[in-house]
Amino acid sequence: MVPISWYLIFAAALFCIGLFGVLARKNAIAILMGIELMLNAVNINLVAFWRYGTPRDISGQAFAVMVFAVAAAEVAVGLALFISVYRRRRTVAADEIDLLKW
Amino acid sequence: MTIDQILFILVAAATLGAALLVVTSRNLIHAALWLIVSLFGISIFYVFLNAGFLAVVQVVVYIGAIAILMIFAIMLTRRVADTPGPRFNSNWIWAVLISVVLFGTISWIISSWPGINGTKPGLVEAFDPVQKLGVALVSPEAYVIPFELASVLLLAALIGAIIVAWERE
Amino acid sequence: MSDPITSIGNWIENLLVSLGTSPGLTVLILTALGVLVVISFVLVLDILLVWVERKIVARFQDRLGPNRVGPFGLIQPIADVIKLIIKEDTIPAGADKVVFNLAPVIALVAVLLIWAVVPFTPTLVGADISVGVLYIVAVGGIGTVAIIMAGWASNNKFALLGAFRTVAQIVSYEIPLVIALLVPVLLARTMSVQGIVANQEIWYIVTAPVAAAILLISGIAEIGRTPFDLLEAESEIVAGFHIEYSGMKFGLFYAGELLHALTIGALFSTLFLGGWRGPFVDQFPILGIFYLFIKAFFVYFLIMWIRYTLPRIRIDHMLNFNWKFLTPLAIVVLMITAITDKLLENVSGFGYTVIMLGVNILIVWITLIILRSYSSREREKVGEPRPVANVDVSNTAPGEGTPSTSSTG
Numbered sequence: 001m002v003p004i005s006w007y008l009i010f011a012a013a014l015f016c017i018g019l020f021g022v023l024a025r026k027n028a029i030a031i032l033m034g035i036e037l038m039l040n041a042v043n044i045n046l047v048a049f050w051r052y053g054t055p056r057d058i059s060g061q062a063f064a065v066m067v068f069a070v071a072a073a074e075v076a077v078g079l080a081l082f083i084s085v086y087r088r089r090r091t092v093a094a095d096e097i098d099l100l101k102w
Numbered sequence: 103m104t105i106d107q108i109l110f111i112l113v114a115a116a117t118l119g120a121a122l123l124v125v126t127s128r129n130l131i132h133a134a135l136w137l138i139v140s141l142f143g144i145s146i147f148y149v150f151l152n153a154g155f156l157a158v159v160q161v162v163v164y165i166g167a168i169a170i171l172m173i174f175a176i177m178l179t180r181r182v183a184d185t186p187g188p189r190f191n192s193n194w195i196w197a198v199l200i201s202v203v204l205f206g207t208i209s210w211i212i213s214s215w216p217g218i219n220g221t222k223p224g225l226v227e228a229f230d231p232v233q234k235l236g237v238a239l240v241s242p243e244a245y246v247i248p249f250e251l252a253s254v255l256l257l258a259a260l261i262g263a264i265i266v267a268w269e270r271e
Numbered sequence: 272m273s274d275p276i277t278s279i280g281n282w283i284e285n286l287l288v289s290l291g292t293s294p295g296l297t298v299l300i301l302t303a304l305g306v307l308v309v310i311s312f313v314l315v316l317d318i319l320l321v322w323v324e325r326k327i328v329a330r331f332q333d334r335l336g337p338n339r340v341g342p343f344g345l346i347q348p349i350a351d352v353i354k355l356i357i358k359e360d361t362i363p364a365g366a367d368k369v370v371f372n373l374a375p376v377i378a379l380v381a382v383l384l385i386w387a388v389v390p391f392t393p394t395l396v397g398a399d400i401s402v403g404v405l406y407i408v409a410v411g412g413i414g415t416v417a418i419i420m421a422g423w424a425s426n427n428k429f430a431l432l433g434a435f436r437t438v439a440q441i442v443s444y445e446i447p448l449v450i451a452l453l454v455p456v457l458l459a460r461t462m463s464v465q466g467i468v469a470n471q472e473i474w475y476i477v478t479a480p481v482a483a484a485i486l487l488i489s490g491i492a493e494i495g496r497t498p499f500d501l502l503e504a505e506s507e508i509v510a511g512f513h514i515e516y517s518g519m520k521f522g523l524f525y526a527g528e529l530l531h532a533l534t535i536g537a538l539f540s541t542l543f544l545g546g547w548r549g550p551f552v553d554q555f556p557i558l559g560i561f562y563l564f565i566k567a568f569f570v571y572f573l574i575m576w577i578r579y580t581l582p583r584i585r586i587d588h589m590l591n592f593n594w595k596f597l598t599p600l601a602i603v604v605l606m607i608t609a610i611t612d613k614l615l616e617n618v619s620g621f622g623y624t625v626i627m628l629g630v631n632i633l634i635v636w637i638t639l640i641i642l643r644s645y646s647s648r649e650r651e652k653v654g655e656p657r658p659v660a661n662v663d664v665s666n667t668a669p670g671e672g673t674p675s676t677s678s679t680g
Contacts, residue, residue, distance in 0.1 A: 002110050005212060007147075010114045012208040014121055014140075016201040021125035023197035024190045029130060029176055033137050036168065037121050040144050043156075051151045058234045062245045064156055065235070068163050069252040073259035075168045079175040080263035086179040087269075095191055105295050131423060135370065138416060158405045166412020166445075170438060173419055177431070232401055232462065 117143030358518035374421035392559030433511030454482035468546035540566035
């Protein structure tokens with residue numbers, strides 16, 4: 001039998017790997033991939049707590065569905081922004097898009 | 103070591119390995135393909151957790167749409183010279199430090215929680231979360247408002263993405 | 272002896288238990304055996320499909336087809352396979368080796384995975400999951416990833432362009448496909464494919480013909496067959512995303528495409544034509560496979576018929592057709608079916624079917640009226656005589672210029 005701690009530690013590890021991707025990568029699309037990993041780790045947490053805690057009450061899965069919708073919306077708008085930025089500045093490296101820096 | 107535990111460890115190792123390769127790949131398309139592998143691993147976890155509907159929705163939404171969108175965006179924003187530059191920016195040591203410290207903190211907090219070794223409650227035979235999920239998402243006492251808000255959010259994202267990426271002639 | 276396959280399965284299970292294997296391992300071995308049997312059956316059928324395809328296309332084109340190799344040319348597919356295997360295995364320079372080699376495998380696997388949820392008999396289905404219909408959509412997404420991998424890994428601009436177009440077409444036509452798949456789910460109150468077949472006392476093609484038509488059209492677009500085969504036409508884009516593939520890798524793509532057509536046939540017959548239903552199926556469940564494949568091959572014949580009769584559609588016409596016609600029509604059909612179903616809560620059986628059929632005919636009629644008014648407006652716009660150039664004679668030098676022709680508009 002798999003205790004819940006295994007799922008939680010796995011989700012924490014995935015979250016931290018995603019966090020490393022967000023903080024350390026240069027390319028903006030690679031940062032977005034890190035964000036996706038973090039959102040998936042959160043989803044695993046939600047569903048694990050649903051299954052082990054209150055499987056009769058469907059709230060855990062309902063919120064996981066909301067997280068899916070939000071993640072999809074965010075990726076769509078984010079990638080549209082990156083493509084638009086690429087057209088103006090010919091780069092998607094996050095530290096070269098610094099016009100607003102003082 | 104029961105067979106559940108062995109399967110869990112195998113799939114977890116594969117998913118975490120793929121996730122590491124996502125954040126450290128030099129070639130972005132390889133990173134996207136490893137992302138598809140780790141998303142698939144997460145889908146297998148949903149099956150382990152008896153959330154079959156979420157497993158299939160994960161494949162449809164993440165792999166069938168989001169990952170493909172990312173691959174398209176990568177192909178559209180490549181420079182002509184096509185030599186991938188340095189992978190990490192100058193703060194990557196701090197990033198490693200922060201990730202490891204955060205992981206340690208979360209693990210320590212989890213291990214000091216009393217319900218830590220809880221096992222799965224048994225399920226009734228005719229357990230069908232799909233119908234309950236459907237009813238919960240449209241019933242006024244449950245989650246119809248977040249559901250409608252999510253639809254409006256998706257509509258706004260749809261229109262916004264088209265307008266932002268429109269080529270201004 | 273009425274259900275041989277289940278009896279054989281039970282016998283193997285008893286054998287394994289008597290040998291002392293743990294229950295988990297028994298289930299694993301039985302499942303692996305089941306997977307092996309289904310995949311072998313489907314792949315052998317795939318080889319037969321090569322022969323069926325070539326004979327029928329020949330007959331449509333008023334010629335004979337292969338008839339030298341074996342009786343009626345039945346050994347022809349084996350000859351094709353041998354030819355493909357002994358061809359040189361080239362990888363283009365600069366291509367990404369692992370991704371290049373993996374793409375055809377994933378494309379074929381994505382088609383084989385669909386057969387896991389097709390119910391063969393009342394008691395025989397690979398995996399009776401409660402979200403079978405959504406699983407089919409998910410597996411279609413995996414096929415899309417394989418195509419992008421193939422197009423990108425070939426290191427070839429035309430392959431990449433072909434892959435982009437293919438993915439655009441597949442992702443666009445997934446929407447009416449999913450909405451049309453939802454109509455049988457609505458009528459049967461379950462997403463499990465075995466459940467949908469079990470609820471079809473009256474075949475759903477009578478209850479929801481418009482949805483069936485939309486499923487067929489979107490299915491043909493999904494598998495990339497004419498009239499939607501712009502993606503791999505030699506005269507257009509030089510074979511699209513599989514330009515650089517030769518030998519058995521191309522064979523895998525080709526076999527995958529044919530198998531996908533048969534799979535769409537099997538899906539259509541399961542969801543709308545009653546699957547394994549037929550006379551005497553209750554006493555002899557094994558007859559279910561027979562009926563299923565008769566219906567699947569009939570739909571496959573229909574798809575081939577359409578392929579060898581209609582010309583190719585241009586890509587902008589194809590996308591217009593999807594977004595401006597099929598998707599609104601599919602949404603309207605789903606909404607009206609749901610409303611009618613709710614209104615007919617207390618009517619059951621025959622009356623229900625007749626009223627649903629009437630509603631569908633109404634939808635078709637109104638669609639035709641709208642299309643007719645739209646096309647007559649188009650005809651007016653194009654049919655007006657265009658004004659001819661008006662040459663002004665008074666300003667020209669003497670001895671020059673013909674008398675002007677005024678506009679006739």
